[in-house]
Amino acid sequence: MKTFLPCLLLLLLAGCGSDDSASNNNNEDRDYRQDMRDFVIGISQTAKVVNPNFAVIPQNGIELVTLNGEENGAPATAYLNAIDGNGQEDLLYGYDDDNQATPTDVTNYLKSFLDVSKNAGKKILVTDYCWTAGKISNSYTRNEAAGYISYAAEERDLTTIPSAAPHNENANVITSLAQAKNHIFLINPENYNTKQQFINAVTATNYDVVIMDLFLEDEPFTAAEVNQLRNKANGGKRLVICYMSIGEAEDYRYYWQDSWNTTRPSWIAAENPDWPGNYKVKYWDTEWQGLIYGHSDSYLTKITNAGFDGVYLDIIDAFEYFE
Template identity: 55%
Template sequence: MKRLLLVTILAITTVLMLGRNNCATGHEPATERNYRQDMRDFVQGISVYAKRIKPNFIVIPQNGHELLTENGEETGTLALTYLDAIDGVGREDLCYGYDSDDAVTPALEREHMVSFLDIAEKSGVEVLVTDYCSTQSFVDDSYYQNAARGYISFAADQRELDNIPDYPEYPYNVHVSNVTSLREAKNFLCLINSGSFPSRDAFLHAVRETDYDIVIIDLFYEDAVLSSSEVASLKIKANRGSRLIIAYVSMGEAEDYRYYWQTEWETDPPAWLSEENPEWPGNYKVQYWNKDWQNIIYGKDDSYLKKILDVGFDGVYLDIIDAFEYFEDQ
């Protein structure tokens, strides 16, 4: 009994001493990272920064739909601060492309995604779906299914998103009205890789000749930032209605062809740079909660987001939101 009492006293004393030491040094006891909340915080920070400069700036995170609820379950408590920070959510492979391109997404996976996307819609957050299919009947079905759910969609016939599809000849639900918000849009084009176009002028001309309500493109053509006049010229559809031009940003991975990449990182990488993505060579996982990485993306005059704002984009399309899955699996 005395031995048990002594052990108990020692245990209590140890806990108290650890607590005292933590207070004395200013360090909290180590806790497990909440990678999902880290990503929410990152997106929320981007939104606050951008909307302070341009109040109507549009923020659209792609994938990572589990962030819409606090526990990542479709029945969970809504992540209200996150929902308030975003204007839309992007989702790939909802109807086609989940297992392979031009293949139907399994019903179980589709319905799981829909349960979260409907949360977004009910919360006033627009849904943009990119399906990957090229068979014309699949393309038609993709547009039909997404429209029936109230989603805006794009059927991409190339996973690289480097072309304007020949089919359909005109954008789904094409119209001549002006589009000044996501709510007014009925279709979109995702054309984030311009390398298949022979020149900068050819790329810009091809986009101008379309009637899509929203066009998602890169800030750069090759290594040069698009100018404010070039971005402004893209905001008019071929049918003369106005539209939204959104900039693509990979915030969950660093890309070795971007302006911020330092050659010395290949041998002496910063602490926040993780391993290369084997599916996309040249793309590296990042500790996205790290302030040094976040400073590259937003918050400073030379940040990626400030460059986007400076040339007049209407919003930002944030990719690799689901990077939290990589770190949860480590």
């Protein structure tokens, strides 16, 4: 989902007109950034007990990599130790509008934090939104020069596989995120009628990392199916990473209760005006965190039971809403 710098996000939220505005939820004396760090650390520790090589990749909210949220701040070591990479949308294209260059000051701001993570040995996965050939090429060239792997997504709904071969295509066997030379962000499988159709489409590609959803038409992928998805067309192997939103509740997920449509839990805040059906949550709340990880029916348990190689955590920047 689209990322915003804190000042811009607050201006947008001020104009949303929601009864559950950020100010109505901002009554607690909390460190919202540390709350999110702690949430991610808890997810990481739980997953790595099951699989020590499980990759944890937060997307956006990159300011969390320093303790004070400033570009020159001290690294947030405990948080950095818990993660294996950072995802970043709109670094070069898509910040204001898809297929439009991101303002230079925004790019430089984001890179200053991304490089804190990169310098700590973490992999940086950029998703730019552009479709013009020259812009796609520019995105790959500049991201590679910065030491990041990137994906030029031709549409923000993330439903399609590009016809072109992956940038830095290779036949390597990828067993860790550090080895990856490219990735694809393919979290919306609406173009596929069955899981097997999706599997066939993915295994016809040579991406090193596939970021996808746990479900297709409410049916979770099994460990056997995830193992199929690891096969690259050229004989290599890839990582299969599962998308999971932890800063918003989604009313189409298995955990959503019908009663919430009329009476929502106290930890659900406003609906995201840009993504209907997605609701900001007080992510530090123990009930919400229990849905995400820590028990036998949690979202994370479903992901680890399905044999995914890692998790791609979205809406990390939810702290900006509450601030």
